[in-house]
Amino acid sequence: MKPSRLPIFFIVATVAIDAMGIGLIMPVMPDLLREVDGGSLGDAAIWGGILATTFAAMQFLFGPIIGSLSDRHGRKPVLVISLAIMAVNYVLMAVAGTIWLLLLGRIIGGITAATHATAAAYIADVSNPDQKAANFGLIGAGFGIGFVLGPVIGGILAEFGTRAPFWAAAVLAISNAALGWFVLRESVTDATRRAFKWKRANPFGAFKSIGSFPGLGPLLVVYFFFQIANVVYPSIWAFYTLERFAWSPGMIGMSLAIYGISFGLVQGLLVQPSIRRFGHRGTVVLGLGLEAVMLFVIAFVTSGTLLLILIPISALGAVGMPALQGIMSRRVADDAQGELQGVLTSVNSLSAIMAPLVMTRSFAYFTATGAPIYAPGAPFLIASVLMVVSVVIFQMRKRASVA
Template identity: 25%
Template sequence: MSNTDGQIKRGVLVIFFSLVLDLLAFTVILPLFPSLFDHYEKHDTGTLYSSMKASVQTFQQALGVPDNFNSVLFGGLIGSLFSFLQFLSSPLVGGLSDIYGRKPLLLITMVGILASYALWAAADSFAVFILARIIGGLSKGNISLSTAIVSDLSSEKTRGKAMALIGVAFSIGFTLGPVIGAAFVVWSKGTSNWFIYPAWFAIILMVLDIIYVVYFFEESLPLEKRSGSVTGSLGQAAHFINPSSLFAFHLVKDLKAEEWRNLKRIGMIYFLYLLFFSGLEFTLTFLTHIHFSFDSMRQGRMYAFIGITMALLQGVFGLMSMVPAFFIIGLATTTAWLYFGLFFFSAGSAIVVPCLTTLVSGYGGERQRGLVLGTFRSLGALARAIGPLVASLVYWSVGPALCYVLGAVLLIIPFKMMQKTNIPNQL
């Protein structure tokens, strides 16, 4: 192995471990939302919580959702806001990294994430907590930056395996983070400001992550390979928030006609996949609680199973495994059948996004890679902002079985689109 190969391998591993720290900090809050909402319902002195609760209750009553799922819908609303803010920020962060380098933008986003955790720790009101989530959502462009860095540091032959490492980092984060968060709830039960303990855990992880990146990550985009200035694509500010421009990748320049068609098609496949997937993923909480009497601990074990299976199956199965997954989950009558469906669900989760990210990273060249991947990530965030709301509407309108069967059928659309996409051999 040459020195260059060694440096590439080291750089990818640095980003992998950085992502693990970041995702552990990010996911620790996920099982805490119901308890956080209960806390602010009792102790918030402002009007934001009560007004948002009234809106959620109106939605819940219109759909016929049981009262005990208000916190789930509330969490979905906050999650959709977080994803929508990622939709707004990811293309800009990616484009700026093409000009000023990956490391400065990576550190800026990480400092923003750290600030959001610090606000969470000090959130004595619901308004401050929402402000923390807003800052966190706007700062979460570090994920698209990490994919750009991995693409910078890998060759065409090794890019797929390198991108799979990002999937493994997600699997680790989403397996361990929620379990740690739930443990904090149990450990700090009875204390008034119990949430400061998981918040400080996230703060410590982000401080370690920032120090780690400062000292161990070397810039992956040298000066001679950067974009020239902000006068080009970044000057077209409207394109950064216009969904039609993002779907058309109007910010990306100098592509051949066939490359442009492929890039737009892969972006649409990614959006449709995450639109259907994220909605059905969100309603799993309803399904398992109502039909299988899962409490929060059993749901935690379910998500741990998903995360572990994803880590083990990286690169083994593809997009089409999601179709039987949601058929089986939606029609399952026993826990064994549910977990059989979750196996296919995990397999699809493990490979689809890394594969699509690998494909799209081959477009735009080194000078536009951050912009391409930022736009791509933005489309996924938009899908995650819309999917849970639409799926909740369908779930409570027509029932879980038809909702999941319909989702499985719709997932055939991106699969068929992928079959018709002409992917160059080098990708």
């Protein structure tokens, strides 16, 4: 299909607005969980891990279903319906007075959080093979732009209470649904429409189906380890910076905004030049290697100012993921792009099921009174080791299979 810049622009805007909703609530999560549960920061971190794992478990179970539904019924209705229900989820979390209502909100949110996967499938639909990696980078740039605005606004809104960002996120989600309904053009045609089958729509059947494409299975393993390592940021960042540097919600939001700007610039401007210079394989290795080094450094930083300086450098590792996605997308048939993105969503979710509990519990353990060593950066050290594992697995593949 001949690529059109206008629908790509709208998809990037959609992802950016969606990311704003996520970024809005991150700065207030430590205070919100302590407000609802009444425990310590370590206890709040553990509950944060439980909520994140619940959210991820729902994504794992429903990601391939929603991806396959978008292959059958189109990207537009899936995006619009998911966003409308997501708005209801934010309202529920805005009024929740118990941890159990927050848990229910995470269940609903996890089921409907298919926007990113469906947006990626849309990009695959309207992109030529050689442009897919760069256009996946644009999605990352849109996500980064949303993260620039979201945490800053969330930090400001936190001055009006821990619930204010959730109301703002609800407004953004319903506005985003309206934007998609009136502006997005359907990219699934009769030629690429695919029948819905449960054997592909359940996560395990989808893995089996996608695994039938030559060389894709090992790449999914690399993607899996990469995602496990990166879960450390949403799981721990707010708790880590509050514990180590006593940052306020506004400062946490500002730090996330710096990362969002850096992330957006890297994925919007550096992915294609990196691929031209190093190739897809070299760009993946470069990105994974940079991530491993920076996670290790962050684990031992003792100065908040130095951490702020390091954030743009750590964002350079973001060049690797679009290149890896491009490699995988080129190995999948045009009528299975939604299925692939659904599987990637399930991989993300599977890693997010496992990682938050490990990351948050290691944080709570190494910051508790009587801990054998005070090490709030322990989760980042774990993530660095996992990133090294992903580099090793990727390098073990034959060059010809990913060229």
